[in-house]
Amino acid sequence: MMNGDPLTRPEMAAERIAVLARAAEPGARLGTKEELRATCGVSVGTFNEALRLVQARGLVSVRPGPGGGLFAAEQSPMVRLGHSVLAIDADQTSVADAVRIRNALEALLVEDALWHASPADIAQMRDLIGEMALAVDALDSTAFTRANWRLHARIAAVSPSEMLRSIYTGLLDLIESHTLAVLPTGASALAHLSQRHRLHADLVQAIADRDRPAAQRLVEEHNTTI
Amino acid sequence: MMNGDPLTRPEMAAERIAVLARAAEPGARLGTKEELRATCGVSVGTFNEALRLVQARGLVSVRPGPGGGLFAAEQSPMVRLGHSVLAIDADQTSVADAVRIRNALEALLVEDALWHASPADIAQMRDLIGEMALAVDALDSTAFTRANWRLHARIAAVSPSEMLRSIYTGLLDLIESHTLAVLPTGASALAHLSQRHRLHADLVQAIADRDRPAAQRLVEEHNTTI
DNA sequence: AGGGCATAATCATCATGATGAATGGAGACC
DNA sequence: GGTCTCCATTCATCATGATGATTATGCCCT
Numbered sequence: 001m002m003n004g005d006p007l008t009r010p011e012m013a014a015e016r017i018a019v020l021a022r023a024a025e026p027g028a029r030l031g032t033k034e035e036l037r038a039t040c041g042v043s044v045g046t047f048n049e050a051l052r053l054v055q056a057r058g059l060v061s062v063r064p065g066p067g068g069g070l071f072a073a074e075q076s077p078m079v080r081l082g083h084s085v086l087a088i089d090a091d092q093t094s095v096a097d098a099v100r101i102r103n104a105l106e107a108l109l110v111e112d113a114l115w116h117a118s119p120a121d122i123a124q125m126r127d128l129i130g131e132m133a134l135a136v137d138a139l140d141s142t143a144f145t146r147a148n149w150r151l152h153a154r155i156a157a158v159s160p161s162e163m164l165r166s167i168y169t170g171l172l173d174l175i176e177s178h179t180l181a182v183l184p185t186g187a188s189a190l191a192h193l194s195q196r197h198r199l200h201a202d203l204v205q206a207i208a209d210r211d212r213p214a215a216q217r218l219v220e221e222h223n224t225t226i
Numbered sequence: 227m228m229n230g231d232p233l234t235r236p237e238m239a240a241e242r243i244a245v246l247a248r249a250a251e252p253g254a255r256l257g258t259k260e261e262l263r264a265t266c267g268v269s270v271g272t273f274n275e276a277l278r279l280v281q282a283r284g285l286v287s288v289r290p291g292p293g294g295g296l297f298a299a300e301q302s303p304m305v306r307l308g309h310s311v312l313a314i315d316a317d318q319t320s321v322a323d324a325v326r327i328r329n330a331l332e333a334l335l336v337e338d339a340l341w342h343a344s345p346a347d348i349a350q351m352r353d354l355i356g357e358m359a360l361a362v363d364a365l366d367s368t369a370f371t372r373a374n375w376r377l378h379a380r381i382a383a384v385s386p387s388e389m390l391r392s393i394y395t396g397l398l399d400l401i402e403s404h405t406l407a408v409l410p411t412g413a414s415a416l417a418h419l420s421q422r423h424r425l426h427a428d429l430v431q432a433i434a435d436r437d438r439p440a441a442q443r444l445v446e447e448h449n450t451t452i
Numbered sequence: 453a454g455g456g457c458a459t460a461a462t463c464a465t466c467a468t469g470a471t472g473a474a475t476g477g478a479g480a481c482c
Numbered sequence: 483g484g485t486c487t488c489c490a491t492t493c494a495t496c497a498t499g500a501t502g503a504t505t506a507t508g509c510c511c512t
Binding site for chain 2: 048053059076085097098105125130169170177
Binding site: 235236268269271272289291292293294331337390 | 464465466468469473474475476477
């Protein structure tokens, strides 16, 4: 199933069905299961496995009864978006891309936090700022980075937009999984961590104060300095 | 498979396996197919269908031989991102959200176009600007909007970041599928379309001139006026 | 014309058995 | 110790048959 692996028989059959479904008008009848199974040249069980795969992708629907069988379905736009993300070649993906997109979305999330953050939300953000401060004191840049990510995830959680949250936290996850190995250490790290901590504390304060101009300035600074 | 439909037997079994896989450490052995099939309480064929589903989601891997069977896999971050997008409840998704996220990404794409657009790319953008002009003359706001979307898709296609392109065009697709029914008509539309056309033509000119400040100003204007 | 019923088509799921391939581990040999 | 072979384990795919559910259509009755 992963890029580069040879396709299993059900996967090949699924791809065959997908090609037929995409070439048809939405709602068009593709044929009975038996007819399509013969077209794919696989056994009944293997065909059923393939069918599960293409149904899960929203490409076909299946009906019993006279005139029944397989019908081309139109993937909903959300499903298309999900599958286009799944189809991204992981080898062509850089952390820099993810960071860049994430930074573009940061401003939206802070905007949402200005409007939607409750006192309880802000208290939790402050807890995380406290954890970041402990990490600075301990000169532990790994712990600092982790707390920092948790702070950003917490800010994101305030947004009422599920789509925005999902995309953002997915990107954060991707960045996390690639970044832990290259964290700065040493005396210069202390100044950097302190500065970074200050920036985040000021950001949370701007959210708590509902101070949009300050928040926007801080996001801009956040996104243009590492 | 869609939200709200009763789960089929293979889907229920797949969910059961997914729960087990997520609860385990990556790489941990979950058991033989036969053991897990008994746990799920389904027939062999149904279990195999379920297994295809969870394998496709990157949650398990399967090995033959002594000590073989099912193993918990760790979804790659890209796969997690794709599935989190797939899991977004379509009923909770608004076009306004999609537009907002798309606008945030627009600046990145224009930035990429400034650096990566070839003369051929720019010529094609200009063709689309020409189509938009024809639509203004014909007072056809549907055709204008379509040409406008194609222009944006064309600008996006210049970006070397597959991730950015995929997310952006998926959002554009989502916006397209929801928006066609509410386009303005009438005399006021002419002034609006002309202004909008002018804005896009200036944007393409800024890209062609590699004029970053102008491009940024135009994106900002693009994103703050409808 | 509308509603209900019967029939046929088609699918969802179940059950069973078989062959060939892939894998890991143990034992034998150098 | 390293390598190779053999054996047992386990899976991938195939084949066949069955039952019960769902669906569309046609016919009959009111």
